[in-house]
Amino acid sequence: MENFRKSSGLKRRVLVVDDEEINCEILGNILRGRYEVDYAHDGREAFGMLKNASPQYSLILLDLLMPKMDGFELIKVCRGSSGLKNIPIIVMTSEKEAEVKSINLGAVDFITKPYDMPEVILARCERIIELSEDKTIISSAEKDNLTGMYSRDFFFEYIRQLEVYNRDRLMDALIFNIDHFHLINEMYGRKMGNMILKELAQMLMNIFKDVAGIGCRTEADTFYVYCQHQFSYDSIMKMIQDNLPDLSETAKIRVRMGIYPNVDKDVEVEQWFDRAKLACDRIRGDYTKAMSTYSSELHERSLYHEKLINEIGEAINRKDLIVYYQPKYGIQGDKPVLKSAEALIRWKHPENGMISPGDFVPLFEGNGLIQKLDNYVWEEAARQIRKWKEKYGRTIPVSVNVSRIDIYDPELESKLLKILENNDLTSEELLLEITESAYADNAKALADVVESLRNKGFMIEMDDFGSGYSSLNMLTTIAVDAIKIDMKFIRNMRRDDKSLRMVKLIVDIAKFLDVPTVAEGVEDEVQVEVLKKMGCDLIQGFYFSRPVPPEEFEKLIEKDMAG
Amino acid sequence: MLTVDDLKNFGADTDTGLARCMGNEGLYLRLVRSLCDDPSFDKLTEAVEAGALKEGFEAAHSLKGVLGNLSLTPIYDKVVEITEHLRNETEMDYKPLIGDLNSLRNDLKKLCG
Numbered sequence: 266m267e268n269f270r271k272s273s274g275l276k277r278r279v280l281v282v283d284d285e286e287i288n289c290e291i292l293g294n295i296l297r298g299r300y301e302v303d304y305a306h307d308g309r310e311a312f313g314m315l316k317n318a319s320p321q322y323s324l325i326l327l328d329l330l331m332p333k334m335d336g337f338e339l340i341k342v343c344r345g346s347s348g349l350k351n352i353p354i355i356v357m358t359s360e361k362e363a364e365v366k367s368i369n370l371g372a373v374d375f376i377t378k379p380y381d382m383p384e385v386i387l388a389r390c391e392r393i394i395e396l397s398e399d400k401t402i403i404s405s406a407e408k409d410n411l412t413g414m415y416s417r418d419f420f421f422e423y424i425r426q427l428e429v430y431n432r433d434r435l436m437d438a439l440i441f442n443i444d445h446f447h448l449i450n451e452m453y454g455r456k457m458g459n460m461i462l463k464e465l466a467q468m469l470m471n472i473f474k475d476v477a478g479i480g481c482r483t484e485a486d487t488f489y490v491y492c493q494h495q496f497s498y499d500s501i502m503k504m505i506q507d508n509l510p511d512l513s514e515t516a517k518i519r520v521r522m523g524i525y526p527n528v529d530k531d532v533e534v535e536q537w538f539d540r541a542k543l544a545c546d547r548i549r550g551d552y553t554k555a556m557s558t559y560s561s562e563l564h565e566r567s568l569y570h571e572k573l574i575n576e577i578g579e580a581i582n583r584k585d586l587i588v589y590y591q592p593k594y595g596i597q598g599d600k601p602v603l604k605s606a607e608a609l610i611r612w613k614h615p616e617n618g619m620i621s622p623g624d625f626v627p628l629f630e631g632n633g634l635i636q637k638l639d640n641y642v643w644e645e646a647a648r649q650i651r652k653w654k655e656k657y658g659r660t661i662p663v664s665v666n667v668s669r670i671d672i673y674d675p676e677l678e679s680k681l682l683k684i685l686e687n688n689d690l691t692s693e694e695l696l697l698e699i700t701e702s703a704y705a706d707n708a709k710a711l712a713d714v715v716e717s718l719r720n721k722g723f724m725i726e727m728d729d730f731g732s733g734y735s736s737l738n739m740l741t742t743i744a745v746d747a748i749k750i751d752m753k754f755i756r757n758m759r760r761d762d763k764s765l766r767m768v769k770l771i772v773d774i775a776k777f778l779d780v781p782t783v784a785e786g787v788e789d790e791v792q793v794e795v796l797k798k799m800g801c802d803l804i805q806g807f808y809f810s811r812p813v814p815p816e817e818f819e820k821l822i823e824k825d826m827a828g
Numbered sequence: 829m830l831t832v833d834d835l836k837n838f839g840a841d842t843d844t845g846l847a848r849c850m851g852n853e854g855l856y857l858r859l860v861r862s863l864c865d866d867p868s869f870d871k872l873t874e875a876v877e878a879g880a881l882k883e884g885f886e887a888a889h890s891l892k893g894v895l896g897n898l899s900l901t902p903i904y905d906k907v908v909e910i911t912e913h914l915r916n917e918t919e920m921d922y923k924p925l926i927g928d929l930n931s932l933r934n935d936l937k938k939l940c941g
Contacts, residue, residue: 383847383848
């Protein structure tokens with residue numbers, strides 16, 4: 266993989282500038298075997314060709330005495346032009362004096378006239394091209410210590426360098442990623458993790474050297490590969506998957522691959538890999554797919570996401586983001602009683618209409634903007650609780666989401682307390698929902714924050730319980746005040762006996778821990794009856810009401826109060 | 829029909845000249861033939877006759893490069909001599925030198941047929 270320049274068979278371009286046709290022919294005859302050779306017969310013609318060259322020339326062989334624009338002048342204009350100043354120039358002259366002058370002006374070497382023997386000329390050209398290309402990329406640290414692949418900076422620089430001479434070739438940008446790599450590190454140890462990274466790196470280097478590929482490792486388990494366009498990656502992917510070591514008899518390592526085929530050479534190199542990453546991220550968590558290819562539809566989607574990201578601040582200011590409320594009813598009495606509500610965000614976009622939270626919440630979770638959104642919801646919900654308290658003389662506690670990133674916010678507690686203070690509320694009136702799966706890799710941090718919040722009187726509800734792989738484990742380290750059963754189990758309860766038993770199990774665990782259970786996604790009476798019989802305490806779902814704006818929610822309060 | 833031997837007899841260092849053409853005889857002979865019509869010969873003659881030594885130097889310098897590359901030693905040596913005088917803008921009678929040069933050129937032309 267390391268010597269792309271030689272192995273790829275790419276021919277560098279050389280421009281011979283001499284007004285004597287015979288000299289051009291002699292040089293051309295020497296150089297043609299190894300380079301693409303073009304000719305100019307004076308400085309002005311050469312300058313025009315250099316400016317419009319694609320791919321760019323790797324070397325200029327320059328005669329000095331010429332009509333129109335002489336060699337000295339051409340050196341000067343090239344050195345003064347940002348696009349041309351890095352092209353090495355070898356001057357061809359018989360005059361000692363001219364050698365010094367041209368080197369001073371910026372020529373890198375000279376060939377004497379009459380010409381040296383062809384081998385000498387070829388060796389000189391080769392050495393100068395190599396030096397000049399290496400010089401540009403040598404500055405960045407070359408290799409990743411662990412895997413021996415290129416470092417990210419070097420990799421990008423190398424590609425940019427290759428592209429100067431490689432523009433017309435179809436190339437692909439690829440990203441490889443190991444599923445749940447942080448868990449492999451955690452469960453099998455860093456040594457094992459490193460071993461897997463090394464194996465994958467070695468495999469990628471071996472596989473892609475045949476298709477003029479180069480590769481690097483970026484973050485922990487992300488590998489970039491840049492190679493000649495391939496019609497299909499099925500066999501390559503199979504080879505990788507078959508050759509990766511097994512973690513245990515049952516656990517296999519899974520590699521995901523994002524492909525951006527036929528990269529668009531008019532956009533930046535980094536963007537090629539952003540696009541491959543976009544494709545790769547799309548199949549995160551989807552165990553049915555190991556490969557994903559970037560498409561224009563995906564591009565549209567990412568532009569749309571970009572737009573949403575740019576507009577979120579303004580949307581908050583304009584109050585385009587509206588908090589809806591979905592009631593939770595207690596079902597253990599004779600008739601259902603309105604107990605509390607969950608705050609759910611809606612985005613009423615001036616151009617795009619109602620945007621579903623499914624479209625923007627995961628997006629903002631990914632980039633940290635969710636914190637801004639969460640803070641907004643907390644404030645809105647607190648104001649609403651206060652308003653209803655004043656209007657109806659009773660508290661409807663509202664649960665709000667606390668995202669993973671909020672847990673790491675050192676000001677989380679003070680922010681929440683300030684919001685309560687501003688609305689003259691106590692900490693039992695604003696319920697906090699956390700999702701256990703979001704903290705699997707750092708349960709300790711979550712446990713500390715939750716404990717501290719509970720000490721301040723906040724009630725913590727664990728959301729989506731049962732869906733993560735460490736749900737039970739979580740309960741041993743974190744004390745919570747309510748458990749919300751994952752909607753999936755409720756939905757499947759009727760036709761899938763396992764789901765039914767799972768719900769029963771969760772309700773029993775909650776009873777054992779002496780905390781109430783909340784069932785989400787309840788849609789019909791049969792489900793209500795089943796849950797009631799099991800001992801589930803609270804129900805949230807379309808059976809009672811979909812999430813509604815505050816004005817509509819007030820009708821539910823009034824109805825509840827009317828008994 | 830011009831041959832390498834003809835050039836050797838003429839005094840050219842054909843080994844070196846051919847080596848520069850990477851042993852390609854056809855190319856070497858073709859380039860030598862094309863040299864006979866190089867406009868720099870006439871430019872040099874005219875410039876020197878008109879006393880334009882600078883222009884004369886440029887033409888001579890060009891010729892020197894090409895002749896050197898083809899290793900046409902007798903003409904090359906003559907042109908080197910002329911070039912040096914012109915470089916120094918030596919005020920002198922260039923006629924004999926130019927005459928020698930043109931006669932050598934004619935010899936070569938004859939060889940080329």
